[in-house]
Amino acid sequence: xxxxxxxxxxxxxxxxxxxxxxxxxxxxxxxxxxxxxxxxxxxxxxxxxxxxxxxxxxxxxxxxxxxxxxxxxxxxxxxxxxxx
Amino acid sequence: xxxxxxxxxxxxxxxxxxxxxxxxxxxxxxxxxxxxxxxxxxxxxxxxxxxxxxxxxxxxxxxxxxxxxxxxxxxxxxxxxxxxxxxxxxxxxxxxxxxxxxxxxxxxxxxxxxxxxxxxxxxxxxxxxxxxxxxxxxxxxxxxxxxxxxxxx
Numbered sequence: 001x002x003x004x005x006x007x008x009x010x011x012x013x014x015x016x017x018x019x020x021x022x023x024x025x026x027x028x029x030x031x032x033x034x035x036x037x038x039x040x041x042x043x044x045x046x047x048x049x050x051x052x053x054x055x056x057x058x059x060x061x062x063x064x065x066x067x068x069x070x071x072x073x074x075x076x077x078x079x080x081x082x083x084x
Numbered sequence: 085x086x087x088x089x090x091x092x093x094x095x096x097x098x099x100x101x102x103x104x105x106x107x108x109x110x111x112x113x114x115x116x117x118x119x120x121x122x123x124x125x126x127x128x129x130x131x132x133x134x135x136x137x138x139x140x141x142x143x144x145x146x147x148x149x150x151x152x153x154x155x156x157x158x159x160x161x162x163x164x165x166x167x168x169x170x171x172x173x174x175x176x177x178x179x180x181x182x183x184x185x186x187x188x189x190x191x192x193x194x195x196x197x198x199x200x201x202x203x204x205x206x207x208x209x210x211x212x213x214x215x216x217x218x219x220x221x222x223x224x225x226x227x228x229x230x231x232x233x234x235x236x237x
Contacts, residue, residue: 008135008207009218060140062203076137076205080221083134083165083206084118084177084197 002033002069007078010054013047023071030056031065033075048077055080085153085161087145089136091168094178103160103182110159110182114189116197122172124219127212132219134167134176137205141165148199152181155195156188163196165206195232202229 005018027033034056038045048054056063057076069075096115104110122129149161160182170176179196183189208219 005137007137007205008209057137057140057205060137060143062144076140078137078205079207079218081202081205082208082219082221083136083204084201 003074005076030067088164094164111184112186112189113182114193115180118177120174129210131211133209135207144204152192156192198228201225
């Protein structure tokens with residue numbers, strides 16, 4: 001299982017802040033996990049398909065498409081940050 | 085080195101006084117305060133709500149301070165970032181850097197702020213007359229952070 005967190009615009013559009021997900025065997029990295037979520041269609045496809053509108057972290061470190069995702073990881077998807 | 089995420093306001097004078105107390109090696113303190121503006125993208129903003137990713141926020145700011153310490157003489161550093169509901173004229177963020185000399189304090193303070201804008205997981209939602217909207221990231225902030233990669237030490 002992985003914990004997947006959603007923040008800000010994504011949290012609102014997807015209607016969830018977090019979920020526990022059984023990793024499909026084919027998923028080895030962030031790109032694969034994102035593709036699996038896009039496959040749900042609807043708001044998931046709309047919010048997660050365009051990668052330039054979405055950032056991600058694995059275990060609380062900024063991550064890129066080829067960052068490995070393993071059982072027990074905490075993955076987060078969110079819009080580009082706007083603090084300060 | 086201290087990083088605090090809080091809903092409460094902060095007092096710049098009290099924070100800098102606490103930093104220089106008992107530390108006579110400090111010769112310069114640079115501070116930056118970010119404040120909520122009443123206008124954004126041409127619309128009046130009545131209120132804004134700041135959301136963050138707990139733990140990752142603190143970690144990412146600690147890493148940014150670590151990078152600043154590797155480049156400049158930094159005796160002490162403090163970042164305070166508020167979350168929750170804020171109104172125009174409210175303080176949002178405080179960066180304080182103490183160094184032996186002003187050059188390091190100014191540079192490290194600006195570096196930490198520029199990197200915080202593009203790396204630390206905070207998101208702003210603002211309320212205007214048209215309703216609430218998430219603030220989009222600005223390309224200008226990426227440019228501000230990237231220029232530190234070009235500058236010599």
